[in-house]
Amino acid sequence: MKIASNSLENSLSNATLPSKHDISNSSNVINHDNAIASEVKGSSIQKSVIWDISTVLSTIFTFSDFKDLIKFNTVCKKWNIVTNPTIHRSLKLFRRNDIQNIAHGESLNKNARVDAEVEQCIANNSKFSCLVKEFKFCNFIPQHRTEQFFNTFKFITSLTILNIGLSYESFISVIKPLAQLEELKLENIGIKTDDGGESNAEPHALPYTLTRLKLNIISLTGNVDLFAQTINSHINLKEFRYLTYDRTGFLEPFNKSYPSLKLLEFDSHRLESDQILLKVIENNNGLNSIKFKLPYISDSILDNINTHLTSLEELSLSTYSDHSVDISESLFKFNQPTSIKKLILRWEYLSSTSLDSILLNCPCLKDIELQLTDDWKNWIDILHSRCLNLQKITYIPWINYYGKERNRFNQEFYNYTFSNNTSQIGNTLVDLTLANFNFNIAKSSYFKDFAKLKSLTFTTPYNFNCCEWNNKLNSEIWSDYRLKEYKCSSTVLIKLEKFEI
Template identity: 35%
Template sequence: MTRVLRSSTKMIQSKEDSSSKLSISKKSKTIKRREKKIVGIKNEDKKQIDIWNVNSIMSKIFSYTCLKDLVKFNTVCKKWNNLTNPIIHKTVKLTRGADVIKQVYGKNLECTDLFKSEVAECILQNAKRANLVKEFEFDLNNILDPRTSIEFFQTFRFIRNLTIRNCDISQDQVLGMISPLTQLQELFIRDLKIKRIVRKRIYKEAVQLPPTLKKLRLDNIELINNPELFIQSINSHNCLVEFSTNSYTSSSTNEVFLEPFYIHYPSLINLKFYNKGLQTPQSLFKVFENNTQLISLKLSLECWNSELVSNINSNLTNLEEFNLLDDVSYNQIYTDFFANFSQPAKIKKLSLKWSNLTNCSLKSILLNCPQLEELDLITYKYYMQPNSANFFNLSNPAKLKKLTIDCDCLSDSIIDNLLLQCTNLKELDVILPLKWKEIMKSIYEKCTNLERLSICPHIDICIQDDNPFYREFYDTEFFTKYPICKSTISHLTLKRLKLINSKVDYFKNFENLNSIKYRQQICNPIKINMDLWPGYRLIATEFNTGYDIELKRNLIS
């Protein structure tokens, strides 16, 4: 009897335990479902917050705002303060304005002492925001002694883009600048004379460029007394994506900076090498044979030969952009140049600025570029061979989207044929010949899909103030009638034409014109009568000898 009672008790207890476990299991599953729902709701809320997060939009707007207004926005609220601070403090100036300096120092300090004091003040005032300073430009007006350079760049060690230009400087000074910059991404050194220091050297070993460096540009650098530590330091990079070097004169050399690329350099895809003094292209053979991954190549040389072109075509099978510039001198004897592409290339952008390229060479290159989308044929007319370029054969003219030509170097029939072949041309950049009306007529009749058109008159036209060109240009059919491209052109650029002699009525036939640019203007923009341009606003960009002026159509009239 007792056994029966015990067994029945155990059965009842086990049933209760199992039902309890089942209940707990159901509850845990319910809780998990609820948790999943809550997590799902939170994720959905987060997605919605990300969608409606305006910080990135506001930052973009602030990036186009002038400094004076940015300072005002900076004080509106904490959120705007955080958004504008990285823009306001993106770079620093070593010295304050002339008025402030005069007020602070008077005329009591020598220039050297004054500059040191200003640098010390700059470090003191901006050190707390050093992490926001990402760009800096160092030039002739900012000469620092090596120890001050080290102090400055150690403080602002978060700089990512550094430009050093227009200086006579020691290698210790340069090494002092780049050594602390462990986050450097772009380095541009231009118009520098680098001197070697023998006594009282701070640096006795080369410094290592950081792995963050992706772009390196070296233009017109003169090396004095073999500053080997500078050369070793500059060549210490190992992760570049883009390398560019330009040697304007035969006295400056940049071939030594090619040495890192004599072996395979897997990250490099863009290479620009301009060298006026290079005697033989043998060093370039090493570069091309070991770096077949290159996508963009731009070369300007005097030592071109057919072997170099063949080497490029054979090894650089991934090239999509190819610029070839024949850097001829005025006293150089003219000789025909023969180049040959023996196999098809993947080139999409091709620029051939060669005065002595033979017709068969041009034909060979163009026919072996079936994917060509952009073609630049601006040449030096002074070296053009008689009856040159009497035919053009494009492998796939329907793919061409952009064409740049100097019409003074080509016959009217060639230009007609080119425009007729390239039925999908979206962008055309032309330099007009002295007899320019037929060319304008060809554009008027044959370019059916143009979106961007840039026109530049012949230089001999521009130097004559009373030339009838300025009266006749806007009277051509292109402006007075209804060209086929009237509904497609959105951007028109007129180089060397005078804005002061123009008005909006000349462009009334272009339905979708959004921008008219007048390049290389001498007149001050304030003299432009905007009453002649209703519905447009003026944007002026100043450069050394004048202005580039854009008339932009207002979106809301």
């Protein structure tokens, strides 16, 4: 849900413009994302598909004013469930520019207009504040309005702050009222602390209710320690995601046992030492999901994961190709069986021998994503021989081939990997994704040996084959499949679903 412009905004689309008095007294309304409507519009209705009335209702509610949504929400339990996602989604602080122009004219400068818009949003929606659960804060607003806004909408449980700069004081005025906050995302933001005025300030503690925290590229100036102490004050996190260039300070709370933590994601383009990661792994054996993207993966990291994280169910190890260390002659191995069910390896220079050791000790593996190296044929052979229960596979070539070279590689891969398949995977595989592969030379006969395969997905960059395909599935080539989803933007996605017999 987005608190957007009022019902008056709908009349604007019909070229009927209201007076300034009408606009100043109008209330903002909540709009649903277009996602559901687009999904319904783009879906292919097949004879085997049964209409879901909830989807139809959601589409209708998309066009409803907020005051009407509140009424619909109380009709019955089913309508309550359907309207809740729309009502709970994030506020929109500002109305459309054309609405603002009519409301404010040329009399207000930019800062005054921002202040007026936020003031009206608060006034119009404060009585519904308990219904607003999610919010994206991505616009600079005056300090006094920041305090007023978040003190009003204090029932927010999921907050994203992105693409803005804030003073430490402003950041605290955002966080302090949110006593029910469960999820906090800070993405591409700058925090400035006044060394003089705030150097002796006490750090404010994050809400006790916070269980999910994501930090993505944060720029700090001034009294850096003050902000760091505030962020590190959490005590009940279940998920921590940290994407940074070279900072590791926000990992400090996990240097000792942190019992509630279950998921740790750490992405660093420039990591001088992996010692802090080793310490985190050693002290948090309750982790069940690890996702690392680093300049290199050391044997110490792999050994510590295998030794200490006996409950681990998901492991993702990726390296930056521009910083990867050539370890093709090194042997990385697991020395004991794991409980890993999902494995992602985007690891340049990983040898076939190392892959074999890892897969040998993942007997519970059901989902794997592999970024293939030049030795991809050996990798396929190892996968087919070691994995007996795989239900989902994603293949990604390490190199983006172009033109005839791309078609040659794709054809060779299809023939070697899928044609005349006799491995156990043929009896277990349900979902297959081929990323950066050419859809135009694929055909259903390649996958005839996979008896349980239900879903087949191709994803490629736009310039690879979007213009080569007219959004129609060749029924002769794909006689066993129907088109379930098609998207063409920066990435082309073609998702096929196998007909049920």
